[in-house]
Amino acid sequence: MSSALKGLxxxxxxxxxxxxxxxxxxxxxxxxxxxxxxxxxxxxAAAPAPTWTPETQRTGVLARKQGMxxxxxxxxxxxxxxxxxxxQVQVLSSQSYPSTSTTPARHSVTLxxxxxxxxxxxxxxxxxxxKAGIDPKMKVVEFxxxxxxxxxxGTTLSxxxxxxxxxxxxQAPSIGKGFQGVMKRHGFAGLRASHGxxxxxxxxxxxxxxxxxxxxxxxxxxxxxxxxKLVTTQNLLVHRIDxxxxxxxxxxxxxxxxxxxxxxxxxxxxxxxxxxxRASKGLDREKxxxxxxxxxxxxxxxxxxxxxxxxxxxxxxxxx
Amino acid sequence: MSMVRTKISATFSxxxxxxxxxxxxxxxxxxxxxxxxxxxxxxxxxxPKTASLLSTLNTHLSSLxxxxxxxxxxxxxxSPTRVLPGSVLTVTSxxxxxxxSNPSPSLTTFSGxxxxxxxxxxxxxxxxxxxxxxxxTGVEVAFKVFSPLxxxxxxxxxxxxxxxxxxxxGAKEGERRKPVIKASKRxxxxxxxxxxxxxxxxxxxxxxxxxxxxxxxxRKGARR
Numbered sequence: 001m002s003s004a005l006k007g008l009x010x011x012x013x014x015x016x017x018x019x020x021x022x023x024x025x026x027x028x029x030x031x032x033x034x035x036x037x038x039x040x041x042x043x044x045a046a047a048p049a050p051t052w053t054p055e056t057q058r059t060g061v062l063a064r065k066q067g068m069x070x071x072x073x074x075x076x077x078x079x080x081x082x083x084x085x086x087x088q089v090q091v092l093s094s095q096s097y098p099s100t101s102t103t104p105a106r107h108s109v110t111l112x113x114x115x116x117x118x119x120x121x122x123x124x125x126x127x128x129x130x131k132a133g134i135d136p137k138m139k140v141v142e143f144x145x146x147x148x149x150x151x152x153x154g155t156t157l158s159x160x161x162x163x164x165x166x167x168x169x170x171q172a173p174s175i176g177k178g179f180q181g182v183m184k185r186h187g188f189a190g191l192r193a194s195h196g197x198x199x200x201x202x203x204x205x206x207x208x209x210x211x212x213x214x215x216x217x218x219x220x221x222x223x224x225x226x227x228x229k230l231v232t233t234q235n236l237l238v239h240r241i242d243x244x245x246x247x248x249x250x251x252x253x254x255x256x257x258x259x260x261x262x263x264x265x266x267x268x269x270x271x272x273x274x275x276x277x278r279a280s281k282g283l284d285r286e287k288x289x290x291x292x293x294x295x296x297x298x299x300x301x302x303x304x305x306x307x308x309x310x311x312x313x314x315x316x317x318x319x320x
Numbered sequence: 321m322s323m324v325r326t327k328i329s330a331t332f333s334x335x336x337x338x339x340x341x342x343x344x345x346x347x348x349x350x351x352x353x354x355x356x357x358x359x360x361x362x363x364x365x366x367x368p369k370t371a372s373l374l375s376t377l378n379t380h381l382s383s384l385x386x387x388x389x390x391x392x393x394x395x396x397x398x399s400p401t402r403v404l405p406g407s408v409l410t411v412t413s414x415x416x417x418x419x420x421s422n423p424s425p426s427l428t429t430f431s432g433x434x435x436x437x438x439x440x441x442x443x444x445x446x447x448x449x450x451x452x453x454x455x456x457t458g459v460e461v462a463f464k465v466f467s468p469l470x471x472x473x474x475x476x477x478x479x480x481x482x483x484x485x486x487x488x489x490g491a492k493e494g495e496r497r498k499p500v501i502k503a504s505k506r507x508x509x510x511x512x513x514x515x516x517x518x519x520x521x522x523x524x525x526x527x528x529x530x531x532x533x534x535x536x537x538x539r540k541g542a543r544r
Contacts, residue, residue, distance in 0.1 A: 069441045069444050069445075072468055074417065074419075074468060076467055078464070078467065163350050164350065164353050165353065293351075294352075295350055298349060311346055313356050314353050314354075314355055315353060315355075317352045
């Protein structure tokens with residue numbers, strides 16, 4: 001099995017993306033797996049694309065943080081934006097777990113982002129990519145979705161998945177700061193610079209009371225490792241999208257360093273809860289908008305095929 | 321010796337119409353969006369193929385501004401026609417942004433010596449710092465060049481490393497060069513903050529420029 005996979009990895013080594021499609025199909029047939037056809041080739045009785053409802057949970061996207069820049073709006077306001085690049089984001093698989101007596105049915109979409117050399121990809125993971133008929137990826141993540149948002153393996157996601165004017169939650173490990181003192185880590189004030197303070201200018205001071213309780217409470221804020229943890233920044237506005245470069249311009253800052261992988265998902269509060277609140281009040285029927293300024297969201301996902309018929313660059317009119 | 325680089329020749333609303341269009345019909349997911357219609361960037365603005373994605377995007381965004389073709393050659397780091405520190409510039413800016421209801425709000429003009437250019441993000445955050453004596457007080461103002469609030473940047477007099485050669489009428493030996501504003505040997509001229517007498521001549525240069533412009537306008541009026 002390992003030699004067969006080594007052969008596969010050698011095949012991938014010499015592949016370019018354009019030639020991979022024909023070889024993908026031949027590999028699929030030899031392994032007796034149904035060939036993964038491109039998403040455009042639907043079955044004869046294809047159902048129409050589902051519409052987004054406030055109860056729908058679409059897949060998120062894995063993007064690479066490129067850095068920050070600024071845009072200027074018509075009122076002269078400067079808008080700092082973070083550039084997120086959807087670097088060859090493709091669906092690896094979709095899982096469906098049937099309901100049991102205690103849990104409801106669950107569905108999920110597994111995505112990969114950023115190309116990777118087959119030689120450096122672990123054999124087991126490489127087999128997953130071969131099964132899906134896509135090139136190996138650097139990072140693979142899973143997103144929980146509802147049944148109407150399940151995607152076919154091999155689907156390539158585009159920046160058109162997000163609508164300028166909607167909000168997103170962005171999640172990534174924060175930049176690691178190493179072992180840090182309490183002043184940086186917890187914002188403690190420290191002690192005086194002079195007037196008799198000896199050696200403890202940046203220390204935490206007292207850690208508790210006296211004989212009662214006679215111990216330091218668990219969770220006491222102290223010096224230690226700072227950063228490198230998963231941080232979710234909620235409700236960032238998607239200001240602009242560029243489908244040629246597959247890039248999102250998101251207002252505000254995003255955790256992690258440039259080059260880092262970030263999970264971008266429809267905002268739980270400002271999309272999910274907001275849409276449900278609007279629907280219960282009947283606001284969505286007034287203007288035909290599920291959210292303020294957003295008619296609907298691409299379903300089941302914004303793919304590169306969907307982006308072909310739409311403008312290349314789109315930006316939101318929302319004032320800062 | 322002055323060159324006028326007009327930032328916006330039309331009113332702001334016309335500018336918006338020129339470079340943006342609301343493609344409501346072609347984008348079904350929202351009607352509160354605009355689609356920028358890009359103009360192809362000038363050859364000097366096209367980044368090399370090895371440039372990073374962010375660099376390419378920043379260059380593309382800067383090129384969408386219609387005044388970028390005139391402003392980038394003025395302030396870019398290696399442009400042969402760049403304005404050197406020590407030059408005298410005049411910046412005209414809006415106090416409030418122009419809108420449909422108020423297309424030409426009041427303007428503010430500030431002239432001064434260019435003491436620094438701050439270049440970031442391929443021109444997105446390009447800012448210049450001008451210093452002048454207002455009364456007896458030194459005043460420095462920083463302008464974000466690509467902000468919609470900055471209307472116009474005029475070069476009153478460029479600083480040069482050495483002036484042009486003059487033909488000597490008499491039997492004097494050696495070369496004589498026309499006196500010009502000497503360009504500083506520094507990128508940032510913060511040392512002028514400690515030299516109160518250095519900027520006293522700037523007001524005269526600006527006044528002379530204004531008189532020249534007035535005379536030109538009078539001549540135009542007389543011709544009509």
